[in-house]
Amino acid sequence: METKYKTIAAISTGTGTSGIGIVRLSGPEAITIADRIFKGKKPLSLQDSHTLQYGRIFDNSELIDEVLATVLRAPKSYTGEDTVEINCHGGRYCLRKTLQLLIDNGAAPxxxxxxxxxxxxxxxxDLSQAEAVADLIAAKSRMAGESAVLALRGIIKQKVRELRGKIIYNIAYIEAALDDPEHIDLDGYSSELEVALLQYIDELDMLIQSFDKGRFIREGIRTVILGKPNAGKSSLLNAFLGEERAIVTEIPGTTRDVLEEILQFEGYDLRLIDTAGLRKTEDPIEKIGVDRAKNQAFNADLLLYIIDRSDEKTNDLLLEMQENMHGLEKKIYLFLLNKTDLNTGIKSSDLDEIIKQVFRSAGVASPTFKIIEISALTGEGIADVEEAISDLFFKEKINYNDEVIISNIRHKNALYSAKTSLNKVxxxxxxGLPEDFYSIDLTDxxxxxxxxxxxxxxxxxxxEIFAKFCLGK
Amino acid sequence: MKSLPNSVWENKDKYDCVVIGAGHAGCEAALAVSRLGFDTILFTVSIESIALMPCNPNVGGTSKGHLVREVDALGGEMAKNIDKTFIQSRMLNSSKGPAVHSLRAQADKAKYSRTMRQVLENQEHLWIRQAEVVEILTDEINEIPKTIDDSENRDLIESKKRKVTGVKTLSGALYSCNTVIICTGTYLKARCVYGEVSENTGPNGLKAANYLSDSLKRLGITLYRFKTGTPARMDGRTIDYSKMEEQKGDEPIIPFSFSTAPASIQKPQVSCYLTYTNEKTHEIIRKNLDRSPLFSGFIEGTGPRYCPSIEDKVVKFAEKKRHQLFLEPEGLETHEMYVSGASSSLPEDVQAALYRSVPGLENARIVRNAYAIEYDCIDARQLKPSLEFKEISGLFAAGQFNGSSGYEEAAAQGLIAGINAVQKMKNNEPLILDRSQGYIGVLIDDLVTKESTEPYRMMTSRAEYRLLLRQDNADLRLTKTGYEVGLIDENRYQSLLIKENAIKDEIKRLITVNTGYSGALREIMEACNSTPLQSGATLYELIKRPELTYSMLALADPDRPDFPVELRDAIAEQVNIQIKYEGYLERQNRQVEMFKKNEKRLIPENIDYSDIKNLRTEARQKLIKIRPRSVGQASRISGVSPADISVLLVYLTAGK
Structure with a gap:
């Protein structure tokens, strides 16, 4: 087959600066083309497969780089074709020049x-493995990687295939009845189908919801810090990050821009979005910041609400929280009672009462929240925060044996579309439409x-599947 | 078997096209070719058996009615012929959705046959000849066509080994021609069987064609042996109809052909009668199964699963206590009644006993026995979607010879084969309807793509896009194609355009007509228990309500245009369907768009499947054998999995 394919080449390592970088060459002429620019002890064509050769890359007489080249002969390579991987020094110049030389000598980009x-x-x-490979490349954390591995093993496919099989059974049943009404009866079928559909939709919902969990894993938990100006948001952020990023200042309202930092915890990421303090203000610029904060809060997965215990009176706090949490009562909250180092002011149990009152008056029966005492200044309690987040989002340890997690947006969209179609049925x-109308949406x-x-x-x-791959894979 | 004469003589008359067989496929094929101006000779073993209905005395029915209307929209004859000769007409499934409404007409068989013969005899460019064709004459293709750009010719160079040059008849006469259409139905090496009795005849004791099969085999064509069957005919004077349920025809009668004026065919109709088998019938059958040639292995041919004999049904649906039987008249000038649902190949004495166990048939006398018939047909995967053989240029095939069953399936293929024989002779691209354009497209695609192990019967479920492929809109779907091909005249095409525009404009108008809630509208809606309107609504919105229709709202719609009387009902029907089921139609249209993408992804003729490593072996073998035109067709080949299709798609896009 090799005769029909061109030999292709690309830089297969990432764009950042690194110690080494790899130019990969695959196709029937991979070794021949590599030999045109590679000068080693022997030509690569005379080397055994799966060996590493030291040599130099030349542009005519000009030395470009000293490299190590790996020869991988078909079919024992990633592509199944003859492959040469040239390990260059990591600078972009060497890599690009090497690639250019390969292209000049007959390879196609x-x-x-x-x-x-x-x-x-x-x-x-196979195709689903290929797709999982793309997910794996894009995975940012350990759990994301594991969920891609799950896809690689075909567990999602199996679950979805079962559901699809049930839907196809119903399509076939309706069609059989259309063709052989004498022997296949549709009396009472629609109410049976209705029950079955509700169950399928439940199953789809569970898979779709698992995508959110998959999303936390893949993209991190979008976290917005709320609280009065000066309550210690910026210093909390800094405590998390361990470096000075946000401007910590004594003048309320200086953190106007939305900052976002990604914090890697064990297994998942926290995307911390620091916002301007939520405070009524007439200053137009500050107002923009406040609006933006509210907007961020609406889209967040988690709200961290910081309360300065030294600075609060019970009644004021109740009003403030009611105002700040307005419209956000259904979110997941972590209330951080800050400045435990100061040993005065509001107590954890008082705060608990106030919070419950806020939720009660908003009509939220079973809110999701936790209270943690911290000191942003000393870092006390920060470890508890990490643990609490883990509890809130990954309460049941993800069990890769029986829980299916969708982590691929293409899959989620497909599930969602399937659910929409079942709702149409x-x-x-x-x-009261005749049964043959059901089959259109069941088919969808x-x-x-x-x-x-x-x-x-x-x-x-x-x-769509192959577009997710980066250049060089 | 007689021996063939050694002497050969050349017939000097020149024909463009030879059609072998004058059944439902052959008639349509011959008419299409001759109507398009090409000299055609139609061979039949018996002129008396032109357009013979050797089995059921009706045309249409579930999904078959769709085929008849599509044949009509493309300029075929079947619909017109049944409109002239029917004795009862019904729209089946009218309580179900519009996709499955199906017109069926009982035919006066003798009149149907006679009338079709008249049409053929009066057709310019068409000659009928009673003779048995025994050989297809071919030549090697040795000249390379000059215009190699045109895809048909390119295909000649790459795969064609032979081209057709003529036929030879039993008497040794040679007829030269450019195209041949084989429509031999069930006549090739036909054998009729019931019990231990076996006769080498075609249907109804007609002469079988015993030589052509061997000629085809010599050309490298793979033959199958299929079987089908027919029930007994009873003497109507001996049937007690009082024990049966009468089934009357519909009023008013809806014509099959879009060109038949409904008013012209309203007439008194005859009835059919419904009765049931019972445990006693089943007991008689079970006790005598060992005497059935099918169960004893005396018949090897594969029968149709979807048109089973009564003994098949008793075995397959062992739990069913009864099966429906319909008594259907064979014509106005005969007492013969067809026992629909009870085909059989059991011995004569068992037949007599089993029929008499049925209420109303206690004293019935058999006029003709039920029998099974075995015949040679082809593996239709040797054909292109144009119905031309892949390996023999100019040789076309249609009808039961292609492994289908049914008059309507045959007529549809005959028409397409005829059209494509002409397209070939004119050097035009063949007419290929896809699965989203008609039941004809589904039928032919299935035949040439999927392996048939039994006679193929059209069924509603086979058409994925059935909500779009309704019998009521066959004219809107296909008349334009028929016009382009040349089988639909200018008048009929203009009338279609008027109808099409009227429907469009009327729907547009209904969107803009706002109504209050008073007067006529209020009365109509109250009468239908329709939820009262709070504020106004458009007529368009009201038609969407399940309990209301376009026609019902006529009185509340004073500005409704005055459509030509012959189109009025048809326009009302289309407007109603298109508004009511708008969302479903849209969604089905989206499915069609998706489908078309794979249909339009053509596979190069010179693709080397052995080059694609990731194809599974079975898929590779099937693809090499069938050589599908498109990725879509490839995806429907059994043994080619979706994973194989993904591989194929990637292969086609991968940088080479």
């Missing part, structure tokens, strides 16, 4: 994901689920 496409075509991976049932639902299991194919889906 690879498109993003092209190496993986070839691996796929050569039977090295419910509407058709409610409207099954097609959407098929996009996850690989049973629905099309150029767009394939492109």
């Amino acid at each position: 690879a498109m993003p994901g092209e190496f993986t496409k070839r691996a796929f075509l050569n039977g090295k991976l 419910l509407e058709s049932i409610a409207a 639902a099954s097609n959407y689920l098929g996009e996850i299991t690989g049973e629905t194919t099309g150029e767009e889906i394939i492109n």
Whole structure:
């Protein structure tokens, strides 16, 4: 087959500065082309597969870099083709120059994901594995990596395939009844289907919700810090980050811009969004900051509410919290009672009462919150905060054996579309339409689920999957 | 078997096209080719059996009615012929959704056949010839066409080994021609069987065609052996209809052809009758199963699962206490009644006993026995979607010869084969309807793509986009194509355009008409228990309500345009359906868009499947054998999995 493919080349390491970088070359002429610019003890074509060779890259007579080249002969390589990996020094110049030389000598620049496409075509991976590889490359944390591995093992596919099978059964049943009404009866079928659909929708909901959990894993938990100006938000942020990023100042209202920092905890990320203090203000610039803060809070997964215990009176605090938490009562909260080092002011139990009162008056029966005493200044209690977040978001330890987590946005969209289609079937049932109308939306639902299991194919889906790959993979 | 004469003589008359067989496929094929101006000779073993209905005495029915209307929209004859010869008409499934409404008409069989023969005899460029064709004559292709850009020719260079040059008849006469359409139905090496009796005849004791099969085999064509069956005919004078449920025709009668004026065909109709088998019937069958040639292995052919014999049904649905039987008249000038639902190949004495166990048939006398028929047909995967053989240029095939069953399936293929024989002779691209354009598209795509292990019957469930492919809109879907091909005349096309625009404009108008809640509208809505309007609504919104229709609201819509009387009902029906089911139609249209993407992704003719490592072996073998035109067609081949299609798609896009 090799005769039909061009030999492709790309820089396969990331864009940052690093000690070494790799230029990868794959295709029938990989070794021949590499030999045109690589000068070692022997030409690479005479070297054994899976060996590492020292040599130099030349542009005519000009020395470009000293390198190590790996020869991997087909089919024992990632792509299944002859492959040469040239380990250059990490500077962009060496890498780009080496790549350019390879292209000048007959290689074609690879498109993003092209190496993986070839691996796929050569039977090295199937489509869902390829997709999981892309997720794995993009994974930012350990858990994200593990959830991609889960996809690699096909557990999501299995779950979705089961559900799809049930939907297809119903399509087939309706069609069988259309063709053989004498022997297959549709009496009472629609109410049976209704019950079944509600159950399928529940299952889809669970998968869709797991995406949020998957999202926390993949993208981190969007966290907004709330509280009165000066309550210690910026110093809390600094305590977390361990370095001075936000401007800590005594004049209330100086933190006007939204800062975002990613904090890597064990297994997941916390995306801390520091905002201007929530305070009624007439200053137009400060007002923008306050609006922005509120907006951020609406979109957050977690709200950290900081209270300066030395600076609060019970009644004022109640009013302040009611105002600040207005419209945000359904969020997950962590209340941080700051300045425990000062040993005066409001107590944890008082705060608990006030908080419960806020939720009660907003009609929220079972709010999700925790109170933690901290000192942003000394760092006391910061470890408790980490633990509390972990408890709130990953309460049940993710069990990779029986819990399916969707962490791929394409999958989530497909699940959501499937759910929408099933709801349309419910509407058709409610409207009293004949059974053959159900099959249109059941078919849609099954097609959407098929996009996850690989049973629905099309150029767009394939492109979407391979487009996620970066250049060089 | 007679021996063929050694002497050969050349017929000097020149024909463009030879059609072999004058059944429902052959008639449509011959009419299409000759109507398009090409000289055509139609061979039949018996002129008396032109357009013969050897089995059920009706045209249409679930999904088959759709085919008939599509044939009509493309300029075929079947719909017109049944409109002239029907004796009862019903719209089936009218209580269900519009996708499954299906027109079915009982035919006066003799009149149907006679009338079609008249049409053929009066057709310019068409000659009928009673003779058995025994050989297809071909030549090697040795000249390379000059215009290699045109895809048909390119395909000649790459895969065609032979081209058709003519046919030879039993008497040794040679007829040269450019195209041949084989429509031999169930006649090839036909054998009729019931019990221990076996006769080498075609249906109804007609002469079988015993030589052509061997000629086809010599050309490298793979043949299958299929079987089908027909029930007994009873003498109507011996049936007690009082024990049966009468099934009357519909009033008013809806014509099959879009060109037949409804007023012209309103007439008295005859009835059919429903009765049921019972435990006694089933007991008789079970006790005698060992005498059935199907169960004893005397018949090897594979029968249709979806048109099972009564013994098949008793075995397959062992839990069912009864099965429906319909008594259907075979014509106005005969007492013969067809026993629908009870085809059989049991011995004559068992047949007599089992029919007489049925209420109303206690004293019935058999006129003709039920029998099974075995015949040669082809593996239709040897055909292109144009119905031309992949390996023999100019040789086309249609009808039961392609492994289908049913008159309507045959007619549809005959029409398409005829059209494409002409397209070939004119050097035009073939007419290929896809699965979103018609049941005809589904039928042919299935035949040429999927392996048939039994006679293929059209069914509603086979059409994925059935809400769009309704029998009521076949004209809107296909008349334009028929016009472009040349089988639909200018008048009919103009009339279609008027209808099409009227529907569009009327829907637009209904969106803009706001009504209050008073007078006629209030009365209509109260009568229908429709929720009263708080403020006004548009007529468009009201039609969407399940309990209201476009026609019901006529009195509340004083500005409704005055449509031509012959189009009025049809326009009302389309407006109503298009508004009421708008959301569903839109969603199905989106499904079609998705479908078309894979259909339009054509696979190069010279693709080397052995080059794609990740294809599974089975998929690779099937793809090499069938050589699908498009990724869409490839995806429907059994044994080619979605994963294989992904591989194919990536291969087609991968940088080479």
